[in-house]
Amino acid sequence: MKITEIKAEKIKLELKEPLKVAFGVVPYSENILVKIETDEGLAGYGEGAPLPFVTGENIDSAAAALQMFQKVLTGMDVMDLEGIHSLMDRTIAGNTSVKCAVDLALYDIRGKMCGQPVYKILGGSDGRVTNDITIGIGKPEDMAKKAKERVEKDGYRVLKIKTGISVEEDIGALTKIREAVGPDIRLRVDANQGYTVCTAQKALKAFTALGVESAEQCLPAQDMEGAAFLRRKAPDIALMLDESIHSPKDAARAARLEAADIFNIKLMKCGGLYPAMKINAIGEAWGIGCMVGCMIESKLSITAGLSLAAAMKNIADADCDSFMDCKGAENMYRGGFTHEGDRFLLNDAPGFGLDIDF
Ligand SMILES: [Mg+2]
16 A cells, blocks of 8 residues: 655644743644545544644654655555654754654554554553643642642542752642642652753652652753762652653663663654664563653644553553643544543444544
């Protein structure tokens, strides 16, 4: 089955309220949707969510990169994922969210060819995933109020708390959140590169005492040696790397340096499900667990992230919650998955099983 045409459409996902994280405030995301058509009439859909300070792309560069792919990928066999990824990498470096959009559309087609959902195409047998929910940076008392609401009203048992601007306020917020939600709710923090080695050690000591299970990306993305140093200094809390891990090669380097307990795999950083499976395999082989995270994404790529989390034993956690914070995103497309509280269930329709057409 050959690729005959690649079409693109832009969508704008506006957050219900801007998300404040250590590197700034995110009010919306402009994403690229890709449709790949084939000579046998099947079509697949994928999504790219460019985030300038993480992937080095924006919506305009994403559209330009896709034009380059449209020229070179037409005529290629849809099953040739290795060849298509290799050709995309030789055509343009980086641009991982656009590569992800192409990759996801190809997995959607694979599923439709086999009459199976993507989580089964990836090797899984059970479409259930427990998802977490994210609380952005705010006043500590407001964060605690939100956390309590998410637990009591929305049924979440795992909270991811954004930190990394002020270590004192972070410790204050986590103290109030722990008081508000009680001892049994799992808490994780994500500093988004906001700490130094010194402030991170102070924060990690306090977070450990509050029963926080993991801390994500304490230091700047490039400082993997620093991450390894911190991990030796704070053995009682799991340290996760996110912005440090884009490619399988990054994962291998972090593993060799013993710089992480957990990798946060994002399809937009690595270029889709195919490279994501390689990162997970490296993690599994080195005893490093994985989580699937997300950018600001619609249900399309969120379904892909959840499919990966559902399929792989080494991926114990999912942080695929961003669509819920976007205006209208819950009902933008029918299908993909359903959820009740934090229990998500992928549907068994072929491919990603979403009702999209353009
Ligand atoms: Mg993160």
